[in-house]
Amino acid sequence: xxxxxxxxxAMNALRRNKMRSFLTMLGIIIGVASVITMLAIGQGSKKSIxxxxxxxxxxxxFVIPGSMRMGGVQQGTSGSQRLxxxxxxxxxxxxxxxxxxxxxxxxxGQAVYSRSNWPTTIYGGNEKYLxxxxxxxxxxxxxxxEEAKGSAKVCLIGRTVADELFGEGTDPTGEMVRxxxxxxxxxxxLKEKGQNSFGQDQxxxxxxxxxxxxxRILAQTYIQSIQMSAKSAEASALAQQQVEAVLRRTHxxxxxxxxxxxxxxxxxxxxxxxxxxDILTILLGAIAGISLLVGGIGIMNIMYVSVTxxxxxxxxxxxxxxxxxxxxxxxxxxSIMLSVFGGLIGILLGFAASKVVGxxxxxxxxxxWSSVILSFAVCTVIGVFFGWYPARxxxxxxxxxxxRYE
Amino acid sequence: MSAIINISSLKxxxxxxxxxxxxxxxxxxxxxxxxxxxxxxxxxxxxSTMLNIIGCLDKPTSGTYYLDGINVxxxxxxxxxxxxxxxxxxxxxxYNLLSRTSALENxxxxxxxxPGIKAKERKERALAALEAVGLQERMDHMPNQLSGGQQQxxxxxxxxxxxxxxxxxxxxxxxxxxxxxYEIMALLQELNEKGKTxxxxxxxxxxxxxxxxxxxxxxxxxxxxxxxxxxxIATETLKALPVEED
Numbered sequence: 001x002x003x004x005x006x007x008x009x010a011m012n013a014l015r016r017n018k019m020r021s022f023l024t025m026l027g028i029i030i031g032v033a034s035v036i037t038m039l040a041i042g043q044g045s046k047k048s049i050x051x052x053x054x055x056x057x058x059x060x061x062f063v064i065p066g067s068m069r070m071g072g073v074q075q076g077t078s079g080s081q082r083l084x085x086x087x088x089x090x091x092x093x094x095x096x097x098x099x100x101x102x103x104x105x106x107x108x109g110q111a112v113y114s115r116s117n118w119p120t121t122i123y124g125g126n127e128k129y130l131x132x133x134x135x136x137x138x139x140x141x142x143x144x145x146e147e148a149k150g151s152a153k154v155c156l157i158g159r160t161v162a163d164e165l166f167g168e169g170t171d172p173t174g175e176m177v178r179x180x181x182x183x184x185x186x187x188x189x190l191k192e193k194g195q196n197s198f199g200q201d202q203x204x205x206x207x208x209x210x211x212x213x214x215x216r217i218l219a220q221t222y223i224q225s226i227q228m229s230a231k232s233a234e235a236s237a238l239a240q241q242q243v244e245a246v247l248r249r250t251h252x253x254x255x256x257x258x259x260x261x262x263x264x265x266x267x268x269x270x271x272x273x274x275x276x277x278d279i280l281t282i283l284l285g286a287i288a289g290i291s292l293l294v295g296g297i298g299i300m301n302i303m304y305v306s307v308t309x310x311x312x313x314x315x316x317x318x319x320x321x322x323x324x325x326x327x328x329x330x331x332x333x334x335s336i337m338l339s340v341f342g343g344l345i346g347i348l349l350g351f352a353a354s355k356v357v358g359x360x361x362x363x364x365x366x367x368x369w370s371s372v373i374l375s376f377a378v379c380t381v382i383g384v385f386f387g388w389y390p391a392r393x394x395x396x397x398x399x400x401x402x403x404r405y406e
Numbered sequence: 407m408s409a410i411i412n413i414s415s416l417k418x419x420x421x422x423x424x425x426x427x428x429x430x431x432x433x434x435x436x437x438x439x440x441x442x443x444x445x446x447x448x449x450x451x452x453x454s455t456m457l458n459i460i461g462c463l464d465k466p467t468s469g470t471y472y473l474d475g476i477n478v479x480x481x482x483x484x485x486x487x488x489x490x491x492x493x494x495x496x497x498x499x500x501y502n503l504l505s506r507t508s509a510l511e512n513x514x515x516x517x518x519x520x521p522g523i524k525a526k527e528r529k530e531r532a533l534a535a536l537e538a539v540g541l542q543e544r545m546d547h548m549p550n551q552l553s554g555g556q557q558q559x560x561x562x563x564x565x566x567x568x569x570x571x572x573x574x575x576x577x578x579x580x581x582x583x584x585x586x587x588y589e590i591m592a593l594l595q596e597l598n599e600k601g602k603t604x605x606x607x608x609x610x611x612x613x614x615x616x617x618x619x620x621x622x623x624x625x626x627x628x629x630x631x632x633x634x635x636x637x638x639i640a641t642e643t644l645k646a647l648p649v650e651e652d
Contacts, residue, residue, distance in 0.1 A: 005518050016506045316502045319463060320564070321491020321519040323484045399463050403498065 001326045010334040013306075024302045025342035027295030028382070032346025032375045033353055034288035036367055040354040042281025044365035046274050051364070053270045055193050055202070057133045059233050060266040061098075061240060063087070063226040063247065066259050081222035082260050085210075087250055088126075088226055094246040097239035099231050100128040103223040105213045109180040111161055111206060113172075118164040122155070122179050122206040124213030125227065130156070130190075132229045135207070140173040140188030143209055151211035155184040158205040159192040179206060182216050236267045292375070295342070296382035303335050303390035314394050315402025328395035335387025336380065343379030347372055409472075410571050410603050411437040411460060416469030416479075418455050429455040431626040432469070437572070437605060442598040444614035444634075445607045447623035454576070456623065457607050461494055461574045462486040474571045491519050495565025497606075499577035501557045503549040509536065509560045510545040516568045535563040539593060555586035562593060566602075573597070575606035579613055585647055591616040592640035616640050 001009075014021040065082045088103045095101075105124040110117050123129075126148040130137070135156075143154050157172060166172040175186050184206070193202040214220055230239035240263050247261055307314070314327055351367055358365030418430040430452045437443055447453040458464040459471065462478055465486075471479040474493055478486065490496075495516075503512045513532040517523045523531075536542045539559040549557055558578060565573050575594070579587035587610075595616060598604050606617065614620050615638040622630040 001519050002521055009518075012507065312500075312502060313504060316498075316504070317515070317519075318487065319461070319490060319496050320516040321487050321568075323487040323519075325484075326519060400458050403502065 001322070001329070003329075006326075006329050006333050007337075009330055010337050013310075013330075013334055014337060017306075020302065021338060024298055024338050025345065027298035028292065028339050028342030028379060029295075029346040029349060031288065031292030031295040032343050032379060033349035034291055035285060035375045035378075036347060036350025036371050037353040037357065038284035038288040039281060039371040040350070040365050040367045041357055041363075042277060042284050043368055044358065044361070044363035045280065046277040047364045047366075049273050049277055050270060052194075052196055053266060053273060055134055056196060056269075057227070057229065057266055058131070059230040059236055060132060060134075061228045061230055061236065061243065061263060062104075062265075063228075063243065063261050063263050064224070066262040081220075082251065083223050083226060084221065085223060087247060088223070090246050090250045091226065091228065091243055094249075095239060095242035097231050097235045097242050098228045100132050100229040102126045102129040102132055102227050103210045104129070104225045104227050105210050105218060105220075105223050107180070107213055107217045109217070111165060112178040113165040113175065116165045118161055120158075120161050120179075120204050120206060122208055122213055122217065124208055124210035126210060128229075129207065129210075129227065132227045135193075136191035138189045138191045139171050140186070142188060148209040149211060150209075151215050152209055153182060153184050153212060153216070154187045155179075155206045155208040156188040156190050157186050158190050158203040158207075160201055160203040161206060162189060177206070180217050182212075184208060184212075230265075233267060236265050240265055289378075292378060292382070296339070296386045299335050299338050299382065300386035300390060302338075303331060303387055304393075306334070307331060307390045307394040310394075311397065311402045311405040314397050315399050315405065318397070318399035319403060324395040327397075328391045331391035331394050332384065332387045335391065336383035339379045339383030339386075340376075343376050346379075347376065350375075408439060409436040410439045410441075410474055411435065411605075412470075412472040413460075414470050416459070416466045416471060418452075418459060418464070419467045428626050430459075430466070433628050435621070435628060435631075437603065439571075439603050440598070440601055441603055441605075441619060442595070442617040443605045443619045443621060444617035445605065445621050445623065446609070446611070446614050450625075451623040452626040453607050453623045457574055457576055457605070460572070460605060461496060462489050487519075491516060492568060493571045495568065495570035495573040497558070497561050497565050497573065497575040497578045499580040501549070501554075501561045501581075503557055503560055503564075505550065506548055508546050508548060509541060509552065509563075512549070512560055513563045513567050515564060520568070531567050532563075535567040536560070538566060538597070539563045553586075554582050555589055558582065558586075558590055559593065562590070562597075566597070572603045572605060575604065577607055577609070579608065579610070585644065587613060588640045588644045588647070591638075592644060595640050612638065 063083065085103055088101055091098060091101050102125040106121055108121050111120050127143060127145045130142055143152060147154055162170065162172050165177065166175065171189055172186050173189055176183050177186055196202050210223065228243065230236045243263055244259065248259065251260055253260065317327060354365050354367050413433055413435040416430060416433045420427040420429055433456065445453045445456060455464065459466055466479050469479065470477065473489065478489055481489065510532050513535050514528050517528040517531060533542060533545065536545055539562050541556060541559050541563065544552060544556065552560065579590050582590060591613060594604055608614050615634055617634055618637065619631060619633050621628060
């Protein structure tokens with residue numbers, strides 16, 4: 001029989017049993033829709049985490065003091081005073097893969113304005129600090145290099161602190177705020193960043209010149225960390241090596257001594273975080289995939305029933321000249337049609353469900369074309385695979401027995 | 407006239423487990439073009455096996471069978487399917503029409519398995535076949551909208567559509583009442599008049615008398631064959647039947 005006629009015959013057979021065809025397709029519809037939606041959700045959460053990590057800084061690396069031995073005793077890292085401004089200068093001159101470097105010091109305390117007060121953290125950096133940490137300024141200005149070096153009593157204020165001290169949505173640029181009894185002039189308002197991927201409010205900050213925080217608030221000479229930007233995401237690994245070499249030199253570490261500092265990169269963090277969402281995506285996709293498989297088994301089941309039910313039709317078709325191959329193709333095309341139509345409807349439903357989930361969660365959910373193509377291909381394969389055995393059975397019937405079948 | 411069907415020393419054995427059933431034990435049979443042959447016999451006499459072999463649905467164990475000059479005894483499954491499609495028309499006791507498929511489409515069905523025939527020709531030939539059985543007005547009816555007799559007429563139209571060398575009817579009147587049975591036989595006689603060769607299996611001696619020749623099977627042997635001397639003309643028998651009041 002010609003292929004066009006086979007399609008017509010299959011179409012008529014499916015139309016004759018509308019309800020059954022629909023219910024059989026439903027398995028595939030749900031399977032495909034869930035695969036597409038789950039993969040879209042996985043991808044969406046990955047993108048949202050990537051966006052959050054990107055908001056932490058641009059190609060950022062940072063150095064924190066590491067554990068070291070003191071007279072045979074392994075020390076903790078928090079009390080370490082090993083990082084200094086000299087290290088920062090050495091990195092600035094010694095690492096060409098680093099385009100910006102800033103010391104970081106921080107102090108917790110109460111910020112006070114008029115009768116309001118708010119517990120927050122003041123971060124000290126140099127004039128490159130905002131650039132490294134991907135902070136943008138809504139109004140006002142960044143502090144200058146001179147202010148950074150000259151311990152000027154100026155600061156930038158985060159949205160949360162501004163809200164708490166000055167009221168929702170106000171712009172406190174030009175006002176004075178006291179932190180640990182030191183008066184700071186607010187020279188700029190930071191653009192809102194929102195929560196980071198650990199749920200921390202990134203806008204609950206004041207940012208001031210590091211010299212000011214070091215001398216006027218903490219009264220210390222060391223720094224807590226060094227923040228850097230690599231030239232590019234690709235240069236991140238190279239930058240890490242260069243910084244390590246420079247710091248080992250400035251810290252006068254011998255060959256056999258361990259680093260007394262640790263270098264972390266945003267790249268690493270991103271990889272760790274996205275590997276979590278990748279696992280999540282695989283997990284969701286696998287569960288959805290199983291439902292697609294169950295849908296396929298549903299097709300197989302119905303095709304078996306259909307072959308048994310239509311034994312006489314098969315006998316008739318054979319007696320008027322249908323070859324085994326014609327019968328095989330007829331049933332195979334029927335099952336492929338079921339799975340492919342189901343797949344198409346499933347894809348549409350998957351798109352709709354992804355949109356709904358995207359709207360509910362405000363994640364940047366986009367349906368991956370790869371998942372559409374994949375699930376469509378899987379559908380066709382399912383149609384052939386699960387349709388093959390029932391179709392094969394139909395084609396091997398003996399026409400005499402089939403005609404006599406009650 | 408030339409023999410359309412030429413069978414000699416044909417045997418058919420079935421193997422059911424270790425038991426061998428000799429369904430046909432050496433049959434010699436010639437049927438010429440234009441004949442109207444009735445095959446009779448009790449259940450298990452081998453008449454159905456004979457019809458299946460004549461219809462190329464089954465293969466003989468030994469012996470030769472020439473259909474329209476072609477040796478079909480040695481043919482493969484697919485070759486036999488092609489022969490059935492081109493040279494044979496079947497009419498069954500249970501009509502075997504496809505449900506929820508119009509009369510016209512049912513009649514078109516055999517031509518669907520002939521790739522050489524285009525959709526337009528298929529429809530024309532199916533219409534002509536329906537016209538030959540007097541059902542052209544009902545071409546769009548589904549089988550469940552037709553009476554038993556009408557359904558069997560559609561089935562006969564289906565058997566005619568590929569212009570076969572022989573029409574094989576297996577208990578074609580078995581499901582029908584007497585009046586409708588004779589109506590069907592009248593139709594078959596009319597087709598036979600126009601030159602169609604027809605072979606049919608029946609239990610009923612009266613129906614068998616509609617044919618030109620009767621063949622009787624018993625225990626796998628062809629025990630008797632004779633020309634029908636006092637042939638029944640179905641149209642006349644119909645007139646003689648008492649008219650039932652509805």
